[in-house]
Amino acid sequence: MKSKIFYALSIGNLLAFSFYLFSFTNKTTTTLDFQDKIIKVRGVVIVDSLGIERVIMGSHLPEPNFGKNGYGSRANSRGKNGVSGVMLYDAEGQERGGYVTDDNFGNAFLTLDSKTSMQLLLLSEPQGAASVILNSADRKNVVTLSTNDEDAGIKVKKNDKNIPLYENEK
């Protein structure tokens, strides 16, 4: 009987000591070697020293946390048109650009955003058209380069007035 109690106490002691040791384990001390492994995941999130998410590689990417109503909300801008790829966020956590494809039209995008709007868009459409669009914040000054099988064009909007260039060139 005594030996059974002793054994039970030993086990209990061992468990308690193991949990005690476990509490000291430091996540950073473990080095995982994945050099010859292939990782298959839905997303990877890179955070900075404050825990602010700075890069997300994923499918699908989350909605921006800045909308027409300002900071402190979700934009709901992509709606059901989910996008997947890589998104960059600034030191305040605001979406500032991405390299993505969308599920609906099948476009591929590369975008660079200011803190108020999208300033640069590189777009490749699935049927073989492409565009480069440069915007000012108020969209009154815009440069558009576009190509497709029927046409190629350069358009400039300056002070909110369209100034077509090289149209109808033979």
Next chain:
Amino acid sequence: MKMKNNTMLFAVLFLFTISGKAQDIFIPKMTNINPVSYTDVTYIGSKDTVLVGTYSGRIAKRIKGNPKEIPVAKIQDEVFSLAYHPKRKEIAAATLEHGILIINAVTGKTIKSLPLKTTWSIAVFFSEDCKYLVTQDQKGNQYIWDASKNYQVLPLPADFPKGTIIAINTQNIATVVSPNKVTYWDRNNNTVQKEVTVDLKKFADMDTEGNFLSLNYNECTKYNSNSHTVAFKVKHPNWITHDVEDYSKVYEDNYSMNLTTAKFARNKMYTASIDRSIRVWDKATGELLKTLSDHKATVHKLRIAKGEKQMVSIDLKGGIFFWDLD
């Protein structure tokens, strides 16, 4: 036999340790959350003490002079807006996925969840007498709950004006703002008490004299609804930055950046911007009186304390400042 049992036990514990560490790196979903950013701030006293909320679901108390947060509640959702009921000591928190949560400010426990028809709310507030809780969702559905009747939802009449309810005063008059009209709706007899034509791009604030502040990108307009005239427009004239190595060195660039909010208080008006500054303007003339450049990130909310003796400002990196108003 004993040796074998011990070995097995060690093996189980080892696997438990490894699996625990491996699980630690996974998160339930991608959110692009900035956990340090304050999303809203609201006074819980006449001055010096406020509640702040975060995208990561943290609700905390901040007291002037105390650099640390005092935790109040932690919810598994994003918090966009806060309101405080001083008599019931309850917090109303507008969240992404759970509508409006009513939280006991003393225990931090969620008492009740008030569902929204669609989407979420980014602004929730109590009426002037704290009898009603008011909000609207992102699709424009308006909600009024009776706080004294366990937050019973109060149906709104079909002809209730469209727009954003921004206040309900002690006479039970609701102020509803839309870009071209401000309606004062008498909730006692469900009639329009007064309608005022306005021209507001994005409503920011109103005072008791019929003046409105409206934001349009980097421009703040003071609009007088009595005379239907624009009194003046102001812009932050520059972008002030500090040297990375030597913070006392200040640079000024001639950029006028996007404004995030604006408020009236006494004889002044205050504008905040992504340029990390707050500018103080003379309410009568629009003259720039002062630049407050203590924030180190986008200043996105300003709140004026009751009595207009103090203002609190928050930024997207968890910065908070209390400003005593002259």
